[in-house]
Every structure is written in structure tokens, then in C-alpha cells.
Amino acid sequence: MQPPITLGGIVVKPGEQRIIDLPMVRLYTHTEMTMPVHIIHGRRPGPRLFVSGAIHGDEINGMETIRRLLKMKQLQRLRGTLIAIPVVNAYGFINRSRYLPDRRDLNRSFPGSAKGSLASRLARLFMDEIVAHCTHGIDLHSGANGRTNLPQVRACLDRPETRQLAEAFGAPVIIDARLRDGSLREAGNEKGIPMLLYEAGESLRFSEVAIRTGMRGILAVMREIGMLAPRAHKRHHIEPLIATTASWVRAPISGVVISGAALGVQVKKGQVLGTVSDPFGEQQKPIESPADGIVIGRLNLPLVHAGDALFNIASTEGLPPVEMTMEVLANQLQAEDFDAEEPL
Ligand SMILES: [Zn+2]
Structure with a gap:
């Protein structure tokens, strides 16, 4: 049996499942703020995984x-510990904003400091109360600022343990992403914790494909590292496209975007992805793909200034052709009969 774990000053015994509210900086209205953390502390020892949203x-x-992950019955037989934090940045969440009230980006504020800015303090709290307890981490994101992302994992693939997790996750695309300064992923890696960042869908919207692919990926990682029993029946494994570079195509002029390429489609270098036109149609310019690749992110709002990022193209040079539009992914999820074995 594994020993108890102490989180936010509360002792959680093996076999126990609890919600713990970690106190954060309170609002100027005197209102207290907390980060709700759901912990499932298995009886048997094993890896300790955090999943953050x-x-x-x-x-x-x-x-x-x-929310859906925590409904899974199989978590009752968990080996090790799952620490789930559905809403890390509650300040931004209630304001429907990416940022914190101090206009800082939490994912550029890690590892943080107890005496620093609001963002820095929140980052520190997360490092001390969550990351310090964990051996693995998965951080969940969506496209920012009106952009949608094809489900994709970003990870530092030169670490074999991280690569193994990224491949197990089973997202259609893996981006071998260098670490960004101040991200949770970087801070976790610095502590020697293999970390994945999952990107899918867009902000302020639910995407069923994004949610299901994410949930399936987290469960697959938990199986891979021995937290859950392997599947009784092997399923078709999605062979991910591993891309080393992805680059945004920017608007050549200001105007409206017409007929843009869909997420997941294959494009050739020089292929026209759409056009930008001014409202009078006097000026019109094609948007051309800079490389052979697939569209892994796109802007939804068609109103752009010159220089705005429109399409994110993951390079597929030298790789076999793939097709992975959201419709293809939705069909794959259907074909897997996801619901039958893993009820929501
Ligand atoms: Zn994000």
C-alpha cells in the first residue's frame, strides 16, 4: 500500500478520493479564491500524474x-495517484479571459515566486502543491484568440520518456516543440517530470472531438505508465504524424478571409489556402502555403489585419500522406465505440 499524501495541509489516505480547495490570492472584494483540486489516491503505489485545465x-x-475523465469507473482501480485541476486560472475563467487580472499570462510565469506578481504567486502555488507531488503531467489547452487547433500534442521529443507518453496519447499530430520560457511544461521538465501539452479546439467553445481525443489520450497515457490495467481488446492505434516544424501563414493584406482551408487537410507548398479581400474587392490577395504540410490551426473570424496569423501549417516534408480532418477524427472516435466501454 502507498503512504498517505498531504495536499494543501490535508492528509489523503490511500484509497481515498477528495476535492481540496487550495487558497489563492483573494479578490479585492474580500472574496476568497481557491483552486479546486480533485485527488484520487490509489491504494497501490504507482506514478503520480497531474492533469490541468x-x-x-x-x-x-x-x-x-x-469532468468526463473523473466519471470513469476504471479510476477506482487506479495504481498511484491522479491529481486533476480542471480550472487552474479561476480568475481568468470567471472573466472568460486567457489572462490573469494583472494582465499577465500564467503560462509565461512559471515556476513563479511567493513574493512575485499575482501570476507568479499562482504559478508558485501550483509548483509547490501540485507539481512537487507528481512524476508526470498533462496540461490541456485550446486555440487562443478565435483560432481552432486540430487535436495535437506538443512535447520535447528528445527525452525518450516524454516521447513514449506523446506517442501513447494517440493524438493525430505530435509537434516536437522546444520549450517556451515560463511555461508549466518547461517548469515541469526542469524538475525532470515528463510533460505533455495537449492542444485542441478553440477557446470558449466545446469541441466534442477535442474533448474525446483528450480524454482517450489521458487514459492511454495512464495505461502506458501502469496506472491503469491494459485494455482487454487491442484497438486500432492511430499512428501520429510527428512534425518538427509548424509555422503560421499571415495575412498579406487587411480585409476579409474567403474560403479558407479546413483543419486537418493536406496542402502543398504554394497551394492557395484562401484569399484576403478588402470589403470593396478592389484589392485581393491569395494566401499561399509556405510548405507541404497539414493545417493544424486556423483562424475562425474572417476579419483580419495584414500580419494576422491565419493558418498554422505543420510540415510533412518527407512523410507519407495523411488525412485527418475533424470529420475523419470524429468517425474514428465513433468507430472505436468509445461510449460502450468507457461510459461518460
Ligand atoms: Zn492555452
């Missing part, structure tokens, strides 16, 4: 993914 307060798919 809404570090960017307007990215709500992660919260829903965690």
Missing part, C-alpha cells in the same frame, strides 16, 4: 475533458 482562463475544453 484552463491555465489560460478561456480555454474550457480541458475542464470538460477532466
Whole structure:
């Protein structure tokens, strides 16, 4: 049996499942703020995984993914410990904003400091109360600022343990992403914790494909590291596209975007992805793909200024052709009969 774990000053015994409210900086209205944490502390020892959502307060798919994950009956037989934090940035979440009230980006404020800015203090709290207890981490995100992302995992693939997790997750695309300064992923990696960042859907909207792919991915990672028993029946494994570069195509002029390429479609270098036109149609310019690749992110709002990021293209040079539009992914999820074995 594994020993008890203390979180936020509360002792959680093996076999126990609890919600713990970690006190955060209170609001100027005197209102207290807490970060609600759901912990399932298995009887048997094993890895300790955290899964976090809404570090960017307007990215709500992660919260829903965690809500559904926690309903899974198989978690009752968990080995090790699952620490789920559906809403890390509650300040941004209630304001429907990516940022904190001090206009800082929490995912650029790690590892943080107890005497620093609001963002820095929140980052520190997360490091001390969550990351310090864990051996693995998955951070859930969605496209920012009116952009949708094809489900994708970003990870530092030169670490074999991280690569193993990324491949087990089973998202259609893995981006071998260098670490960004101040992100939770970077702070976790610095502590030697293999970390994945999952990106899918857009902010302030639920995407069923994003949520289900995320949930299936988290469960697959938990099986991979021995927290859950392997599946009785092997399923078709999605071979992910591993891309080392992804780049945004920007608007050549200001105007409205017409007929943009859909998420997941394959494009060739120089292929026209759409056009930008001014409202009078006097000026019209094609948007061309800079590389052979697939569209892994796109802007939904068609109103743009010159220089705005429109399409994110993951390079597929030298790789076999793939098709993974949201419709294809939705069909794959259907075909897997996801609901039957893993009720929501
Ligand atoms: Zn984000």
C-alpha cells in the first residue's frame, strides 16, 4: 500500500478520493479564491500524474475533458495517484479571459515566486502543491484568440520518456516543440517530470472531438505508465504524424478571409489556402502555403489585419500522406465505440 499524501495541509489516505480547495490570492472584494483540486489516491503505489485545465482562463475544453475523465469507473482501480485541476486560472475563467487580472499570462510565469506578481504567486502555488507531488503531467489547452487547433500534442521529443507518453496519447499530430520560457511544461521538465501539452479546439467553445481525443489520450497515457490495467481488446492505434516544424501563414493584406482551408487537410507548398479581400474587392490577395504540410490551426473570424496569423501549417516534408480532418477524427472516435466501454 502507498503512504498517505498531504495536499494543501490535508492528509489523503490511500484509497481515498477528495476535492481540496487550495487558497489563492483573494479578490479585492474580500472574496476568497481557491483552486479546486480533485485527488484520487490509489491504494497501490504507482506514478503520480497531474492533469490541468484552463491555465489560460478561456480555454474550457480541458475542464470538460477532466469532468468526463473523473466519471470513469476504471479510476477506482487506479495504481498511484491522479491529481486533476480542471480550472487552474479561476480568475481568468470567471472573466472568460486567457489572462490573469494583472494582465499577465500564467503560462509565461512559471515556476513563479511567493513574493512575485499575482501570476507568479499562482504559478508558485501550483509548483509547490501540485507539481512537487507528481512524476508526470498533462496540461490541456485550446486555440487562443478565435483560432481552432486540430487535436495535437506538443512535447520535447528528445527525452525518450516524454516521447513514449506523446506517442501513447494517440493524438493525430505530435509537434516536437522546444520549450517556451515560463511555461508549466518547461517548469515541469526542469524538475525532470515528463510533460505533455495537449492542444485542441478553440477557446470558449466545446469541441466534442477535442474533448474525446483528450480524454482517450489521458487514459492511454495512464495505461502506458501502469496506472491503469491494459485494455482487454487491442484497438486500432492511430499512428501520429510527428512534425518538427509548424509555422503560421499571415495575412498579406487587411480585409476579409474567403474560403479558407479546413483543419486537418493536406496542402502543398504554394497551394492557395484562401484569399484576403478588402470589403470593396478592389484589392485581393491569395494566401499561399509556405510548405507541404497539414493545417493544424486556423483562424475562425474572417476579419483580419495584414500580419494576422491565419493558418498554422505543420510540415510533412518527407512523410507519407495523411488525412485527418475533424470529420475523419470524429468517425474514428465513433468507430472505436468509445461510449460502450468507457461510459461518460
Ligand atoms: Zn492555452
